[in-house]
Amino acid sequence: MAGQLHLTRRAALAAGITALAAPAVAQVQWPAGPIRFIGIFPPGGGTDILSRIWCQRMAEITGEQFVVENRSGSAGNIGTEAIARATPDGRTIGLASVAPLAIGPTLYRRLPFDVNKDFTYLGGLWQLPNLLVVNNEVPAKTVPELIALVKANPGRFSYASSGSGTTVHLSGAMFATMAGLDMVHVPYRGGAPAHIDLLGGRVHMIFDNIPQGLQSAREGKVRALAVTSTERSPQAPEIPTMAEFLPGFEINSWGGVMGPAGLAPPMVQRIAALTRQALESPEVVARFRDNGATIWPASPEELASFRAANERAFAPIIRASGAQVE
Structure with a gap:
């Protein structure tokens, strides 16, 4: 199906990787069943490529099926709202991105979600x-x-x-x-x-x-x-x-993983641990590097804190540019 990626245990076994990850997984298990990952931008872009690299490694580690669902539009706000409205059972997670989470609160006078209340931040993935x-x-x-x-x-x-x-x-x-x-x-x-x-x-x-x-x-x-x-x-x-050429010019993109508000603390810890394990994979490190990204293994707390600081840093830039919209 266009815009979706199905990654299964069979593919992981074929790659000969699942067995190697078994000791760590025995301590930290994902909830059983398919996991839906909401990508907030269209397929084929840089963030979509990086998201799929991470999802593939997560499928290999956990042995579970990951389904990447692209819900694009409104600078990521449509997909981000879908994450916020999901049931907090660990079955639906998605991309945490600078656009809706650090830029959006200043850029838009109204958002269909609250960046401080509607999400559970699970960890960083990359910066580029x-x-x-x-x-x-x-x-x-x-x-x-x-x-x-x-x-x-x-x-x-x-x-x-x-x-x-x-x-x-x-x-x-x-x-x-x-x-x-x-x-x-x-x-x-x-x-x-x-x-x-x-x-x-x-x-x-x-x-x-x-x-x-x-x-x-x-x-x-x-x-x-x-x-x-x-x-x-x-x-x-x-x-x-x-x-x-223009001293002081600096803007970086970043991506992380998050779920809806209300995820149980043990679930947050399990997902965060598996995320870090995926980012430690030499293959993920190399594929991120090949795509211009740097691994960013931020903890849930570090991601939440960084997001807030990034929002404060972007606010004067947005106001100076006159880019605020309804």
Whole structure:
């Protein structure tokens, strides 16, 4: 079925992995039965790729079936609401993302969930920067050249995003604000369709999640100009940071796992322990790295605390950009 991934015990046994994980699993068991993981963005984007890598390893460890269900729209708010409304029995979990949880509370005047009351935070998964890429019809080959080009043509250049309120959107808004540019924001229902239109020349640029943007750049389909982290990415050290041209520029994306409010503490501890075990897998570490992400094994408490601090950090950026929406 489109947008879903079924990972079973049979596949784990075929890979010869389940037996190796048995001693740890004997101490920390997932509740028996299929687990639904709600991905809050469309299939094919960077966060979806990383989510499926983690779910595959979790299926191998637990021997249970994981079903990835993509519920996209409204910058992740639709899927996030679905997580909040799920029964707190451990059968439904989903992606905890910076967009709805740290950006959304300031960006939107109303949200269909309360980030402090409606969720049980279970642990961190990854952190990764965004990557500024332009379509090959844009003549600029560096960030200074792009700034000069856009300044000379106010209102004629567009930047795509995976939806209003995502780090992809705010990276573009911050770029426009810090460089004094007049650009048009074009939001999409996820990173994958935005990237498709970038490749087709219908938009000029995007601050894409690094996995997808970097792959397309290396295939020569787009041109990569800069990353949004304060340090160059280990996956692409030849690409400069935005801060090298606009001091103080920094926006990173992150992902974790969460469930609805009301999950029993023993269940939280079991899921958190299995999450950490999955992230310790050399294969997961390598596949995350190949996709531009860094393993982030935050505890449930650390994820909740980080989310709150990230919300406070994003608030002045959002207000300064004028990006607040109803």
